[in-house]
Amino acid sequence: MSSVCAAYLLTHQRVKRNDEANVSLVSKDSTGAGARVPNAASAQPGAVPRDPAAAAQQAAPAPAFTVRKAAVKRTFAAAAQSMGVDAGTTAMLTRVFHDELDLSRDLKPGDQLSAVFDNSATDGNTSDTASKDGVASADAAGEPLAVRIVHGATTHEVFLHKDLQGKPFYYLKDGTSAGPAFERYPLDFTRVSSEFSLRRFDPVVHRWQSHDGVDLAAPVGTPVRATARGVIRFIGHQTGYGKVVMIQNPPPYSTTFAHLSRFAKGLRHGSHVKRNQVIGYVGTTGWATGPHLHYEVHVNNVPQDPLKVELPQKTALRADELQRFEARVAQLTALL
Ligand SMILES: [Zn+2]
Secondary structure, eight states, X not given: OOOOOHHHHOGGGOOOOOOOOSSOOOOOOOOOOOOOOOXXXXXXXXXXXXXXXXXXXXXXXXXXXXXXXXXXXXXXHHHHHHTTOOHHHHHHHHHHGGGTOOTTTTOOTTOEEEEEEEHHHHTTOOOOSOOTTSOOOSSOTTOOSEEEEEETTEEEEEEEEEOTTOOEEEEOTTSBBOSOOOOXXXXXXXXXXXXXXXXXXXXXXXXEEEEOSEEEEOOTTOEEEOSSOEEEEEEEEETTTEEEEEEEOSTTEEEEEEEEEEEOTTOOTTOEEOTTOEEEEEBOTTTOSSSEEEEEEEXXXXXXXXXXXXXXXXXXXXXXXXXXXXXXXXXXXXXX
16 A cells, blocks of 8 residues: 555544534524415416415315415524424425525525425325325425525525325425535545555554545645535644545535645635535645545544445436426426
8 A cells, every 4th residue: 555544543533523413493583474375376277276265165175285484583494493394394404405505504584485385284184195286295294395495686496206105305496306415526536545444454553443534546736625515623734634624514424635735715614615615635744645635424423435425416306207396396386
C-alpha cells in the first residue's frame, strides 16, 4: 500500500459527531388554521362539487379534498402541525424538502404553506378501496396529497405517490423523487488507492487497524464537493487527517473529507453547504504520502464503505405511473 492514511491511526480517538436534528418538532407557536376548500376545482373533470352549501345537503357528496393554509411564524413543523399534519408526516416532509431548502434556516416568518388533504382520509374513513378519481386514498390520515411552500419569490411543491405496496413517497412535479440525494463520489478521481476495511493489518505501524473510509487518488488541487446537503461540524486541521471537513448531512448521514490542501473560501463551522458545492481541494496534508482524498461516510455515526453504502438517490416514476401521476398533479396544483 503506497499511502499512509490518517484513519488507520485515529480509530481510538474518533471525533464524536453531533447528530442533532435540523428542525425542531417541538414548538408552541401554532399558526393560522386551515379552511375547508371552497369551489376551487369544481370545474376539474372528475372532481366532485365543492360548494359548502351543496355539500351540506344530504343528496350531494362531501368534498373530496380539503385545502389548508398556514403562514410560518417560527418553524415549518409548527406551521405544518397547525394544518393538521401529524408529527411523523411532518418529519417526513422535512426530509422531503431538505434537498431544496433547509427548513430550519431558510423559511422566514410570513412564508406560506398550503396542503391538500384527502377528505376520505382526514375524516377517518379507513376504506382501502381506491377512490374513483384516482387519488391515493384513505389509509393515512393527516398525510397531505400535495404540499406547497411559498418562500419569498420561490415556490416548492411536492406530491404524494404510493408504490404498489402502498408505501408513501413524495415526488416533484416532474415525477422525480423529492428529498435528499447523495452523490456517490465527491470528486473526479483517478483510482481507489486504498479501500474501506473494517479490520486490516497495517504494514507501516504493524498493527491491526480499520480504515474508516476510502482513499481516492487525484492530483493536488482537484476540487472536492459535498456529496449531500449539510452543515459543517468541523473545518480545520487534525493530526493525521490534516486539513479536514466534517459535514452533518440529513440524518442518519455524516461525511468526512481529509488531507485537503486548502478549503473553499468562506466556509466555517456551522456553514450550510449544498450537494455538489466545492468545499476544498485535494492535497497531502496530515499523514498522507501521496495526493488523495480520504473520504468517510458515517451512518448513525458508524463508518460504512463509501463505495457500497446505500445512499438516497433520485428516482423517477415509471412511464405508466407517470401518466397517472401527472394527471393528479394537474388536479392538485389547481387546489393549492
Ligand atoms: Zn484513507
